[in-house]
Amino acid sequence: MERVNIMWFRRDIRLKDNRALEAALAGGLRVLPLFIFDTVILDQLPSREDIRVSFIHKALTNLNSDIYAISGIKDSLLCLHGRPADAFEYLLNGIESDKSLNSKKQSLKIEGVYCGDDYEPYALERDKEVEALLHKRGIGLHKIKDHVILSPREVLKADGNPYTIYTPYSKLWRATLACDRENLLKSSSMPALAGKIFPAAENFNSIPRLADIGFSECESPDARWTPDFSIIDNYGKIRDYPAVENGTTGIGVHLRFGTVSIREVVTIALEHNDTWLGELIWREFFQQIIFNFPHSATGSFKKQYDHIEWRNDETEIERWMAGETGYPLVDAGMRELNTTGHMHNRVRMVAASFLTKHLLVDWRIGEAYFASKLLDYDLASNVGNWQWAAGSGCDAAPYFRVFNPAEQARKFDPAGRYITRWLPELNTKADLQSLFTPGTGTSKYPAPMVDHKFARERALATYAKALKG
Numbered sequence: 217m218e219r220v221n222i223m224w225f226r227r228d229i230r231l232k233d234n235r236a237l238e239a240a241l242a243g244g245l246r247v248l249p250l251f252i253f254d255t256v257i258l259d260q261l262p263s264r265e266d267i268r269v270s271f272i273h274k275a276l277t278n279l280n281s282d283i284y285a286i287s288g289i290k291d292s293l294l295c296l297h298g299r300p301a302d303a304f305e306y307l308l309n310g311i312e313s314d315k316s317l318n319s320k321k322q323s324l325k326i327e328g329v330y331c332g333d334d335y336e337p338y339a340l341e342r343d344k345e346v347e348a349l350l351h352k353r354g355i356g357l358h359k360i361k362d363h364v365i366l367s368p369r370e371v372l373k374a375d376g377n378p379y380t381i382y383t384p385y386s387k388l389w390r391a392t393l394a395c396d397r398e399n400l401l402k403s404s405s406m407p408a409l410a411g412k413i414f415p416a417a418e419n420f421n422s423i424p425r426l427a428d429i430g431f432s433e434c435e436s437p438d439a440r441w442t443p444d445f446s447i448i449d450n451y452g453k454i455r456d457y458p459a460v461e462n463g464t465t466g467i468g469v470h471l472r473f474g475t476v477s478i479r480e481v482v483t484i485a486l487e488h489n490d491t492w493l494g495e496l497i498w499r500e501f502f503q504q505i506i507f508n509f510p511h512s513a514t515g516s517f518k519k520q521y522d523h524i525e526w527r528n529d530e531t532e533i534e535r536w537m538a539g540e541t542g543y544p545l546v547d548a549g550m551r552e553l554n555t556t557g558h559m560h561n562r563v564r565m566v567a568a569s570f571l572t573k574h575l576l577v578d579w580r581i582g583e584a585y586f587a588s589k590l591l592d593y594d595l596a597s598n599v600g601n602w603q604w605a606a607g608s609g610c611d612a613a614p615y616f617r618v619f620n621p622a623e624q625a626r627k628f629d630p631a632g633r634y635i636t637r638w639l640p641e642l643n644t645k646a647d648l649q650s651l652f653t654p655g656t657g658t659s660k661y662p663a664p665m666v667d668h669k670f671a672r673e674r675a676l677a678t679y680a681k682a683l684k685g
């Protein structure tokens with residue numbers, strides 16, 4: 217009887233410096249590489265043309281060919297499609313009933329399942345179910361820290377409670393890293409896989425076509441990340457200006473799906489740019505918030521903000537989504553998002569503030585819209601940043617700080633280059649002059665849907681009322 221380990225790829229779709237894969241290989245058994253197209257997630261996507269699904273498909277194709285290049289085994293990545301617990305049930309039943317799954321026709325025993333740890337509420341629930349199912353068959357589920365440098369349990373206050381404020385969290389994060397840098401950042405090269413891969417996909421299926429799982433292909437970025445030091449080295453100077461082509465690194469989607477190792481990325485940040493490192497720490501800060509305060513995924517972090525009387529006007533929400541608010545920076549951002557699946561961070565802040573404060577729309581509606589569109593969508597970061605914008609979050613901007621979208625445009629897009637890239641209808645000289653004084657330009661472009669001063673005062677009054685109660 218051959219004993220094998222399963223490597224279950226999730227948000228770590230790569231071979232290089234993959235700690236769960238290393239652990240799976242360390243036992244000396246052959247490893248069966250597995251990916252599950254999770255229908256719980258896929259069924260919630262609003263469109264069958266989804267840029268993230270196309271990206272994952274590309275990343276899996278790379279992974280499969282990398283395994284082939286190193287192990288000599290073709291199409292060894294086993295792909296299943298379904299609820300993860302059902303997929304495991306199907307796989308294990310198949311293994312038990314069909315001895316030919318093993319090419320040598322000898323029976324097979326799954327010793328352990330290895331995967332990267334995941335701290336989101338759904339992931340924890342999913343893993344619990346899979347763990348129970350495996351446990352019944354005497355198989356262990358080994359969750360290994362991989363996609364963060366420090367897990368949500370590793371950076372805690374002296375009293376053992378989690379941090380809710382970024383600055384002290386980031387100080388301890390940095391100090392903890394400095395104390396154990398060699399170990400925490402140790403990154404391995406491509407694993408030696410010759411003779412170590414179990415080709416289960418000979419009997420089950422390897423990567424399906426997108427159409428086989430009900431999706432069609434759409435344009436998505438290259439699923440391999442290479443650092444661009446001209447961006448990283450200048451990050452602090454250029455990151456706030458959306459007109460700068462490639463002013464930020466575009467690494468978000470790679471960190472989300474693990475097509476790059478966070479240890480390699482943080483090593484680069486330490487050597488090249490401290491501001492950029494600070495952003496990577498924000499990512500881990502929000503990971504620990506969602507893990508330690510799971511209620512914040514669906515409700516206000518600060519509970520009293522649940523009393524805000526949102527207006528949630530349908531027509532206004534639709535105008536915001538379509539980029540037709542009459543505020544050029546907000547509209548340019550929404551059109552960038554709708555067209556590319558990306559929106560510049562500065563513009564995300566302004567668009568989110570506009571929806572929650574100017575229009576008094578529940579942040580969860582904006583969060584869900586971003587979730588449906590963003591290529592780099594990550595629950596922890598999206599929720600954390602939306603709550604920051606709405607003022608309801610852990611480390612939120614005080615609610616009385618209401619961004620002025622015209623002022624933000626004047627400050628961060630002074631020549632209007634970003635705005636006119638996405639709003640070609642603003643093309644006359646008068647329009648360009650009107651960019652920062654909404655409502656004075658072309659008749660083709662809508663007048664502001666709400667006056668800034670009026671909206672600001674209405675927001676302050678509404679928030680004050682909710683917080684008084």
Ligand SMILES: Cc1cc2nc3c(=O)[nH]c(=O)nc-3n(C[C@H](O)[C@H](O)[C@H](O)COP(=O)(O)OP(=O)(O)OC[C@H]3O[C@@H](n4cnc5c(N)ncnc54)[C@H](O)[C@@H]3O)c2cc1C
Binds near residue numbers: 455498605
């Ligand atoms: C309303 C709103 C929603 C957001 N939703 C997401 C989201 O779903 N997924 C996501 O990864 N980021 C989100 N962000 C944070 C930020 O906008 C993006 O991480 C950034 O724009 C991605 O650009 P980049 O890949 O070029 O990263 P860079 O600017 O080069 O930064 C490197 C990495 O640092 C991390 N990072 C940077 N800024 C933040 C931040 N404010 N919070 C947490 N991590 C950060 C990200 O992992 C990012 O990829 C959101 C911000 C706002 C204001």
